[in-house]
Amino acid sequence: MFKTRKQLLAAAALVACLSPGAQAALAQDNHSHHDKISARLTLNNGKKWTTDDNLRQAMSRIQGALTTELPAIHSGKASAAQYHALAKKVNEQVEFMVQNCKLDKDADAMLHLVLTEIIAGADAMADQKSNKAKRHGAEKISHALENYGAYFEHPGWHEVKQAH
Secondary structure (H helix, E strand, O other), rough: OOHHHHHHHHHHHHHHHHHHHHHHHHHHHHOOOOOOOOOOOOOOEEEEOOOOHHHHHHHHHHHHHHHHHHHHHHHHHOHHHHHHHHHHHHHHHHHHHOOOOOOOHHHHHHHHOOOOOOOOHHHHHHHOHHHHHHHHHHHHHHHHHHHHHHHHHOOOOOOOOOOO
16 A cells, blocks of 8 residues: 555554554555455534644645646646656655644544545555556545545635546
């Protein structure tokens, strides 16, 4: 799942921030797709999860980076270099979140579910050979950002259009 040394370190730091339940979910994520039991995002007793400034900043930067590349992605003209640069920007923001993790354990567990999809999308954009697979990575990130907006408090958050 995590390809680079930096991503492995970021994942390890993320696990250290997470609750035991979220750590178990990460362990499950590392099994094959057929064997894994997927956890589901839920609201916090009917309300969105609380966020902090660092999380909102990083998620806004990911959203901005993806939004900038959407015209090229939508038109099918995004180059491998553009996808790679986008993946790098996304990974930098994930690392920032990991280093500045300050959510309560339950919110952290929910955030992990969003970040897992973001990291998988960035991996696909950076590592896959076909533009179709890279585009699918961008779609994963877009979907994760949609989930983030639906489940986490972030004043002024707006959805990203899917990379279709």
